[in-house]
Amino acid sequence: MKGSLRRETTMIRVILPPHLRTLAKVGTEVQLELEGPATQRSVLEALEARYPMLQGTIRDHVTKQRRPFLRFFACEEDLSHEPPDAPLPEAVATGKEPFVVLGAIAGG
Numbered sequence: 001m002k003g004s005l006r007r008e009t010t011m012i013r014v015i016l017p018p019h020l021r022t023l024a025k026v027g028t029e030v031q032l033e034l035e036g037p038a039t040q041r042s043v044l045e046a047l048e049a050r051y052p053m054l055q056g057t058i059r060d061h062v063t064k065q066r067r068p069f070l071r072f073f074a075c076e077e078d079l080s081h082e083p084p085d086a087p088l089p090e091a092v093a094t095g096k097e098p099f100v101v102l103g104a105i106a107g108g
Contacts, residue, residue: 010034011095012043017070017103020058024051029098038093040072041084058101073100 012032021028032046041064048055055061058070064084066072071080074092091097 008035010038010093012038012046012092013095013098014043014047015098015100017101019103020054020101023053023057026051031095038088039085040079040082040088040099043088043099044084069104071102071104073102074098 010033012034014030014032015028016024016026016030024030030047030050032043032050034042034046036042044058047058057067059066066080071078072082073079075089075097077089079086079088087093088099089097092099
């Protein structure tokens with residue numbers, strides 16, 4: 001008898017800035033199903049897979065580094081400089097709190 005392998009999936013909430021919402025033709029918040037651990041990398045890969053028009057807008061096409069005028073927040077903490085494979089806070093991984101992509105404002 002063959003056993004079935006069940007992959008663990010989680011539902012992640014992501015809030016996008018207005019310019020990316022317009023590009024992706026979505027509302028303020030999107031929900032993504034992730035397989036495996038919830039990290040910045042896994043969330044952004046799932047987001048780009050579901051909304052291919054966002055590829056290269058949040059991260060550089062080649063280096064996969066965060067674009068300079070975008071920041072990542074979760075649970076009121078700036079995660080922009082955290083390693084991409086660091087686990088996201090439990091509240092984000094369970095869908096209680098959103099992962100927020102925020103457009104930074106520069107000027108003087």
